[in-house]
Amino acid sequence: AQSVTQPDIxxxxxxxxxxxxxxxxxxxxxPYLFWYVQSPGQGLQLLLKYFSGDTLVQGIKGFxxxxxxxxxxxxxxxxxxxxxxxxxxxxxxxxxxxGNKLVFGAGTILRVKS
Amino acid sequence: xxxxxxxxxxxxxKTGQSMTLQCAQDMNHNSMYWYRxxxxxxxxxxxxxxxxxxxxxxxxxxxYNVSRLNKREFSLRLESAAPSQTSVYFxxxxxxxxxxPQHFGDGTRLSIL
Numbered sequence: 001a002q003s004v005t006q007p008d009i010x011x012x013x014x015x016x017x018x019x020x021x022x023x024x025x026x027x028x029x030x031p032y033l034f035w036y037v038q039s040p041g042q043g044l045q046l047l048l049k050y051f052s053g054d055t056l057v058q059g060i061k062g063f064x065x066x067x068x069x070x071x072x073x074x075x076x077x078x079x080x081x082x083x084x085x086x087x088x089x090x091x092x093x094x095x096x097x098x099g100n101k102l103v104f105g106a107g108t109i110l111r112v113k114s
Numbered sequence: 115x116x117x118x119x120x121x122x123x124x125x126x127x128k129t130g131q132s133m134t135l136q137c138a139q140d141m142n143h144n145s146m147y148w149y150r151x152x153x154x155x156x157x158x159x160x161x162x163x164x165x166x167x168x169x170x171x172x173x174x175x176x177x178y179n180v181s182r183l184n185k186r187e188f189s190l191r192l193e194s195a196a197p198s199q200t201s202v203y204f205x206x207x208x209x210x211x212x213x214x215p216q217h218f219g220d221g222t223r224l225s226i227l
Contacts, residue, residue: 009154032212043118043204043218044157051213090156094212099164100145101172102216104156 002027002095006105013081014113021076021108023091032094033074034102035065039087047089050074061085086112116140118219120205126225127195135190135222137205143217144210146188147172148180150201151221157204163188164210195226 003026013019025031032051036044048059055067065076074091088107095101121136139146144165149157159172163182177199179191188207192199202223206216 004156034215036218041220043220044206045218046215049213049215099162099170100208100210100212100214101147101159101162102157104158106154106156 002031002093002103004091004093004103004105006089006091006108008108009106010109010111012111012113015083016080019076019078019081019085019110021089021091021110023074023076023105024072025074025091025093026072027093031074033065033067034092034094035059035063035074035076036090036092037061037087038090038107044090047076051094081110081112083112083114086110118205118207118217120203120219120222122222123220124223126227127192128227129195129197131195133192133195133224135192135203135205135224136187137189137219138187139205139207139217140186141207141217142185143207144185145208146182147206147208147216148178148188148190149204149206150174150199151204152201160190160203197226200224200226 005024034049035047050057050067090107091105092102118139147162148160161180163169166185181189202221205219208214208216
């Protein structure tokens with residue numbers, strides 16, 4: 001069965017510093033991978049997705065992610081964090097089989113200090 | 115742009131009461147999903163409907179039922195609420211192709227006393 005691990009429950013970075021959020025997945029074939037962001041009291045918003053092609057994908061709000069098959073990873077990065085990036089971030093993998101379901105990681109809470 | 119609309123936004127129930135959470139999407143999506151979100155556990159799939167007229171169990175279906183009323187609407191029912199069902203519930207929808215992202219509503223915050 002598919003699974004997603006986000007090793008960091010909380011991360012704190014200074015405004016203007018770079019950011020990397022880790023995501024490792026377990027999947028037998030080429031995965032469909034997604035990063036979502038959730039601001040407090042809101043639903044989930046798609047940041048970016050990967051399903052084929054270039055392993056470095058660009059998303060909204062200046063985020064990017066790199067798919068590394070050899071490491072089963074799909075880490076999210078941003079060169080310079082803004083205070084408005086404080087939120088919870090979820091990595092998800094598309095599950096095989098009927099229904100196009102998603103399997104989510106537990107999430108990483110990002111705190112930004114000024 | 116309404117997207118995915120969930121009602122109500124907040125609800126407090128007593129143990130044993132019943133309740134239906136409503137979800138509607140206006141994007142002509144084929145597939146709809148109900149998740150619960152609990153601290154440190156991410157989102158877990160309760161039930162889903164891959165297409166109008168079908169529903170299937172997800173990871174944590176016990177204590178819940180669903181109805182796909184039509185292509186737009188997908189409701190989640192708690193027949194006899196329990197404190198363990200205190201959670202934030204999210205509805206999502208998608209066209210159904212594997213590379214298509216799911217679109218989420220803003221959630222229903224449910225407390226059961």
